[in-house]
Amino acid sequence: MKRYLMAGAIAFVCASATAFAGGMKEAGGMMHKGFEQLDMDKSGTLNREEGMAREDVKEYWRDIDFNMDGVVDQSEFSAFELEIKEEADEAK
Numbered sequence: 617m618k619r620y621l622m623a624g625a626i627a628f629v630c631a632s633a634t635a636f637a638g639g640m641k642e643a644g645g646m647m648h649k650g651f652e653q654l655d656m657d658k659s660g661t662l663n664r665e666e667g668m669a670r671e672d673v674k675e676y677w678r679d680i681d682f683n684m685d686g687v688v689d690q691s692e693f694s695a696f697e698l699e700i701k702e703e704a705d706e707a708k
C-alpha cells in the first residue's frame with residue numbers, strides 16, 4: 617500500500633515541475649510565481665535575491681535551501697511547494 621502512496625507523491629512532484637515549466641502555478645486559489653518565473657537569469661537555480669521576490673520563499677529560505685549551498689534548485693523548490701500544499705490541505 618505504501619508503495620502506491622509513494623508513486624502518487626512522485627507523480628505529484630513531476631506534475632508540479634511540468635506546471636513550473638509552463639510558467640504558471642495555481643495553488644489553493646492563490647497565484648504563486650513558479651520556479652521559472654523566479655529564475656530571472658534562467659540559471660536553473662534560484663539565488664537568494666531571486667527567492668526574495670516571493671514572500672513565502674523569503675520567509676522559509678533557510679528551510680528550502682536543503683543542502684545549504686546558497687541556491688535553490690528545482691528539486692528543492694518542488695519539495696517546498698509540496699510541503700506548503702500538504703500544510704494547506706491539513707489546515708482544511
Ligand SMILES: [Ca+2]
Nearest residue numbers: 681685687688
Ligand atoms: Ca540548495
